[in-house]
Amino acid sequence: MTRPNGRTVRDLRRENRTAVLRRLYFDGPMSRFSLGPATGLSSGSISNVVAELVAEGLVEEAGSVDSAGGRPRILLRVAPASGRMIGVDVGETRIRIELFDLTLTELARTERPLVPAAEGAERYEVGIVVDHIREGIAEVLRTADVPAEALLGVGVGVPGIVEHPEDGGAGGALVHGQTVGWDAVPLERLLREAVELPAEVPYRIDNGAKTLGQAEMWFGAGRGASSAVVVLFGSGVGACVTTDPPAPGRALEWGHLKVQVRGRRCRCGALGCLEAYAGAEALLERWREAGGEPPAGAGEEAAFAAMTAAAYPSDSGEPDPAAVAVLAETAEYLGAGFADLINLFQPERILVGGWAGLLLGTRFLAEVERHARAYALAYPAARVTLGLGTLGPDAVTVGAAILPLADFFARGGRREDPAPAEEPPAWTEAVRDRTAH
Template structure:
């Protein structure tokens, strides 16, 4: 049956299921009585949807609560064991693979280091190596948690670069800073990883998955708009204008902050990432005469730089070279934040990523001062700037949210091969097909 606006009865049922699942997930446990006002559905619709979800094992009882003068009301919640997601972070120094249940409880984790093999720094991102690590990590976490692959809602993967999609290859990654030129990552994973065809891959920019996690569960909750910044070896950002919807990854790290400036990993001159990413920070410290620990990875070396610039002991003098590089970096970042404020006028700017969390605890206040100085007065006075709250693993959590968000959008129904074709079609679709056939 098709309504006047082109929506079918199936569409309406799916939307009702989505509304109930999302309210129970984010605000539950809740009673049937409370679900009505929270979702805008009638009591009859709530009862029908809840009955379906309970019968399918997606929703379960979670105790009861006294009502005003009546019988106790049964509380409902989303059943954490009714589905599982894998989140993958293809990071700068390692690949992290985590398996979660529907409550985002971590059930198993695998990590694979990305070591530089040879003189070229991009060697660590060799596509075959990355695909092999993801394949082995997925098998490892499923085996460790004893979860059948058929019960996965999907695999979400955060990657560096721009993600496009084609009918032939699915997600294709354009990662200029890691020397990935149109890498058909989804197709390569399909060919390599032993998962059922019904398990979808959701591949997107790592800054976007970080933004999704912070908006749903972290420091972005309650904000109408935000920019979530990811600091690692490089720099990226996610712009969110709808708290319930997906954000938009922007290549903020390749904003130009200095004409004919330092050469960036992308090959261009004067990018913010050439001054503010962890890789560039350490290189600038070395060029200025600093001594990063020999043979240390980026995380260890950045920790050493911060310790040198801000020594814990009161009797130890700061390393003047490290301090000067960090103070200059704070000004570059402040200018970059000012651009975000002027362009998007967000309610909040949140800083995450392993390097961002390390740097932010030391000099975020200085960065904020420069940002407010360089930005337009009106939007600068209305933005809050702070650290993300989900820690350095937030990209993995956000990646796992990608299949979860799709699961909710489908009303809690799994993706099936050819399932879309079996759905009811609006009346106009049939009419157009008939006209096209003549």
């Protein structure tokens, strides 16, 4: 049956289930009585939806509370064991794979370092990345003793622009990662071919900064904000802008904003990108050029920690002038980049995450904020707050796991079904007949 507005009874039932699940997920445990005003649904609709969800094992009882003069009210919550998700972070120095239950409690994790397999080999060689993900998924499922059939999906955060073909083509999501040498890599197809998972388990692939933004808006420092920009600061820099907190944000290639004409060469090949001055990889290069000496043989994260400690010594030692100068210049470049975000999007909050951003901490962020407010227009600058993300350096895997979870909620808590074959519009046959002559 189709309603006058085009929505079917099935659509309405799905929307009601979605409303109840989301409210219980974010604000539960709640009673049936409280769910009515919280969702805007009638008591009859609440009773029907809750009965369905309890019967399916998606919702369970979680104690009771006293009511005003009546029987105690039963509290309900989303059942943690009713689904599992995997989040994958294809990071700059490692691939991290985590298995979560429905309430995002970590059940198992593993990491695979991203290092060249041989002299001259690419760190991001696609076959190596796919192998790491395949092995990691198998490991976390085995460690937690979880059958693959229990998965609601696998979310993957990647560097670069992710293209989702409108027709859902056979290859699925394509990754355009210019800084890592990926040109239209059919990552979804490659994972489906390599990873032993049931065909009905969906993959959700998206930009890593976008998954970080989703995590901070749902569970971290972005909760309660009407709009925010979440910045991912690691080897490179990226950002995600969110104007509707429950919905996915929009990934921004902010690191490739031009901050100096004919400036330093960026990993993307262009000149003068913000990332060429503010990414951790670029900072270390500039520190070496200024006379800094990272520990011999240290990886990128260890070397960056050494530079930070040299600029901000915890004891009474003298700061390293080269590290101080590099970070001071970087704070101004980032401040100018933040000012552009403020002027363009006028967000309520700007949040900094990623391993490098969190390592530099509040002291460095205060300098960035000072420059941002000086460079930005006064009105939006006065209405934005800047802060650090609260979910730690592993937040991308949490955000990646949210991708299939958000889809699951949008379907009313139902598993993904193959799309039914649809008849083509009548005009297609007429056009085909004309072109045949």
